[in-house]
Amino acid sequence: MKIRIATLEDTEPIHKLGNLVSEFQVSDEAPTFWPKKILINCIKGNNSPVLVAEENKQIIGFIIANYNPSFKKATIENIFVNPKNRGKEVGKLLLSQMLNKLKKLDCKYVCALTESHNNLAIEFFLKNEFNKGIDCVWLDKVLE
Numbered sequence: 806m807k808i809r810i811a812t813l814e815d816t817e818p819i820h821k822l823g824n825l826v827s828e829f830q831v832s833d834e835a836p837t838f839w840p841k842k843i844l845i846n847c848i849k850g851n852n853s854p855v856l857v858a859e860e861n862k863q864i865i866g867f868i869i870a871n872y873n874p875s876f877k878k879a880t881i882e883n884i885f886v887n888p889k890n891r892g893k894e895v896g897k898l899l900l901s902q903m904l905n906k907l908k909k910l911d912c913k914y915v916c917a918l919t920e921s922h923n924n925l926a927i928e929f930f931l932k933n934e935f936n937k938g939i940d941c942v943w944l945d946k947v948l949e
Contacts, residue, residue, distance in 0.1 A: 811855035868899040881917040
């Protein structure tokens with residue numbers, strides 16, 4: 806298994822994996838997962854790194870971050886490992902390599918958001934030395 810920077814050819818497999826679950830839906834108004842056009846923008850861009858975990862030429866997981874250089878802050882937008890590949894430290898490797906990539910961009914602060922009842926995700930981030938912050942309410946608005 807290897808972790809690598811995503812390429813445009815990875816757009817479709819990432820999109821399919823991201824749509825396998827409802828974990829990424831934050832409201833009834835927001836899409837469940839990013840449209841392909843946004844994934845392409847992330848893969849092409851400098852401030853939204855996308856990494857994939859690949860095994861036997863199949864993408865088994867991915868991580869997407871959004872880095873704001875003005876604030877030197879990044880948000881882990883999505884991290885996903887195919888359920889049949891969980892428990893093998895794929896997520897830990899994805900996160901570790903993403904953090905290294907963000908450090909190279911001069912990022913000083915990284916945050917992640919998850920549902921308050923998603924204990925697996927909370928435990929994952931705590932095990933990876935994230936601090937648990939305050940409980941929040943997600944508020945959003947779709948701009949057209």
